[in-house]
Amino acid sequence: MPDPVLSYALPVLLLAAFPFIGGLLRGIDRKITAHMQSRIGPPVLQPFYDVIKLWGKKPFITSQFQPVLAFGYLGFSLMAAAILVFRLDLLLLLFTVATADVCLVAASFNSKSPYSHIGGMRELLSVLSYEPVMIMSIISIYFATRSFLVGGIFSLAYPLLLLLPGVFVAMGFVLIVEMKKSPFDISASMHAHQEIVRGVFTEFSGYTMAMVELGHWVKMMLILSIMAYFWAPNLLIGVGLALLLFFVSLVVDNIYPRLTWQRMLKTTWTFGFTLILANLVALFLLGGV
Amino acid sequence: MDIMNKARVKSPWVLHFNCGSCNGCDIEILAALAPRFDVERFGIINIGNPKQADVLLVTGPANRRNFRVLKNLYDQMPETKVVIVVGSCGSTGGVFYNCPNVLGGVDKVVPVDVYVPGCAARPEQIIDGFILGLQKLAEKGKKKVEGR
């Protein structure tokens, strides 16, 4: 692509916008959730207030490595987002997301806190439950586009969703796990804090927590963007689809209790694998690609 | 630094500690969190973790069994923070005043910023207490900036 605006300026802008849109979506999420529970809920900008406040608090850390690792979570999430907007390799994106997760888990293991250890272990289990589904989705995208590059999605003449509806739904599971929403919120959530304090987030405070929160928004945006790419020819429709799934995940969050890790693993794997495999088999049988 | 203070006031995360209360005030606090009063409107979340909390919400009198826990929780909260006491017992010792196992009000152990009296304090009162507490929080935030 020779146009420098389209190939460099736009992605950089998009990358810079990622945390902001992510924060806004978190605010909308809290507002909608509150309305579903017949509450008024906090202002839409609430997540930004939270993060700014956390940044200004007196820093408490568990060791000098914790802030570095917390920053690593944010940094690698942003890097994954950069891989997406610069249309590089999807597998690379997946590895980077895994690195971000390991940074978070390592930071939570850094202190000798039983709560944060349980949370960290559960976070690893959530990674275990969504990572296979995500790799399979990426391989499915490869089957449809014959390329592992994000650019391949855009070179298709028709939307990916028409070829891979099952994969799209399976990605919904990934979204719910990544957003730490019920029923897959075993590692940490806003609501279940009384059970394991705040799970993987227990030992973060002040600016470390702010960085983790930002990283969380970026990761949520990452998954939503991949979903938007399922309708690449007209990204507006894609964004609409992603927002629809976002809304569905909020509904699911409000009507399901959390599951144990065994059931979470079973659910994501059975539904994810079945949906994706059925989709792929159909794709091969119909000779779509 | 104005924006920092605004954010502080807009996002008070709460650590609720029951210091031996009869649960009357605790129920009222829960009522304040529930849909009818919905204090999450003001960004208040019951976070349950001192390391991320800004407001220590204490019910019940300080006693010899758990004053150490109260002190520890207070110490684990990073600045800037305020302490709000809900109920008569927490304010002065209440009906437990002069009991051998009771130290008295919470202010015997940690510095208290806002007292919300009542047995039990009503949700409206608690919200009023919060508003006062947030003013104090803003003052402390300003002082911190000037102090630097």
Next chain:
Amino acid sequence: MYGELIVATNVLLPLIMGLACLGLTGRGIRRAIIAIMAASLIASSLLLFYSGGFVYSPNYLVEMSALILGFCLVAYFLYVGFRIKNVLVIGLTLLQILLVAYFEYSAIGVSVEPALMVDNLSIFMSLIVNIVGSMICVYALSYMDEHEEILQLSRSRQPRFFFFLLLFLGAMNGLIYSNNILWLAFFWEVTTLCCYELIRHDRTKEAEKNAAVALWMNLTGGVALSASLFVSYYAIGSIALNELLMAGAAPILLLSFAFMALAAFTKSAQFPFHGWLLGAMVAPTPVSALLHASTMVNAGVYLILRIAPAIKDTHLTWAVVLVGAFTFMLTAVLAISQRGSKRILAYSTISNLGLIILCAGLNTPLAYSAALILLLFHAISKGLLFMGAGVVENRLHSQNIESWEGLLGRFPLTAIIMIVGMISMFLPPFGMLLGKWAALEVIASSPPSIVFLLIIFMVIGSATTTLFWARWLGRLIILPVKETKLRAEKLHPPYLLSLLSLLSLDLFISVGAAFFISNLVNPTVGGGYSVQIGAPLFSINTTIGSFPVLLFWLAVGVIFIAGFAVAKSKGGVVKPPFLGGENVEGNPSAFRTMADTEAEFQVSVMSFDSIGEGRLNKYALVGGTLLLALLFLMVMF
């Protein structure tokens, strides 16, 4: 002359120096011998790399003496069999003698020109064997001193140990140079012997038992190799590996290849032969490092890589793929339930070998490159990890990863080496992930008939791999508040030399991966494939994807520098963990409980006993056996 020099330094010199170790038992002399040996092995393998391959045929006398030595070796196995009263060992050895004797009788005067043939694959292997292997020998100098101190032996057993260690390296070099299958089998059996002797080195009951298991499993491989020799001779009238590989894929030759694959599976500890490698953990750690990183298991992979171009487009290759895929997945799942440091490493080795074999079996140029990349980086990282684990084991006197808690605070240098080693196994941008990236691409482009099965094996295997490494990594970095000031511990010079050189090698090759792949891996792929990984200097490109290695490293560097900058500018007070307010002053790992008494607490790793060995091992054995049956069934089609 050049070829003779290389053979002399890489095959004969280790034997001679080993004998010297056996004779000259002084500690200083041994150190000198090992130092000379390591230097000459590394130098000669680099020389080999720069000067390229050669062919070499020893004269008749050498060939005869090798044959006699071979029979001596088998006779020794027979003796061992009777000594430990193991019917399997006796039976397999007798079968072996019968096969080879009959072959020698019926094929008198068959000679192979050339007997040794060194091509790019051999050079590639030789670099791994010699560089990683020498480092392990250097490491063993310190380790064995500590080990014998712990055991409090009255008489040092080190001379024997180093004899077999060096012999092992020599035999391994001979194995990868051999073109004559008879020679290959001979060196194969020498490695089996060294493996057996090194596993039972401590002479405990458990060591003897596990050594016996290793012996009979590897003898199975030896018999399979002899059978392959037999078939090959009767099919094409030659026992030269290069002629066999050129001969095309007639069904009878496929049988020969199937036997070779079987032999390779025993050496590489694929299902159902994984038992011996796990049992081998009783040996001193340098042995494990040698077995896992540079010699034993790589021999099997080497053989698979050697025959892979010949079995392209046959059904046999799919059986090989399935064995690799099945082993990759199930061992990764098994590893998450383990708590022994060396056992986790062992399962991870078997798992990665499965992945390599899977790639080799897929038999496309990209797959072959992926297999080589994985092999290279696995050898370095695993050598490093075993060596680090050995140091820790000698300090803590325990293999349980529970006891690794807070290693970063106690032994920062070793801990950091281990952490980098672990990260290099499962996170980008280290080389292993590069290999896995290529493997994923290969698997995605495999034929529709098998692709779904492979994808499922692959995704489950990779996800569980992340889990068990991250879980272990978490143990190391627990830092109780008392120990936030890190002070590097003292390590013996051999430890430092071996650990740091492997660590820097790992980093160096990972950063310059694009360069090394274009200069080391791509020339090796050759042999019937046209090279497919395009590697410009900064990134690695295939036709379907791209991995910008240098950019990735740059980004990682930026993230960590920025992270440290943020951490430095914001700082922070180190606070004890949240314990519900019941913290004890001055002791971060205790809380107050009933009647204000103090109670120490522990944070343990999550156990996955419900999916542990007890439950999964039978699937491993049954599945592995069925797949082996499939291997031979495929020959008929």
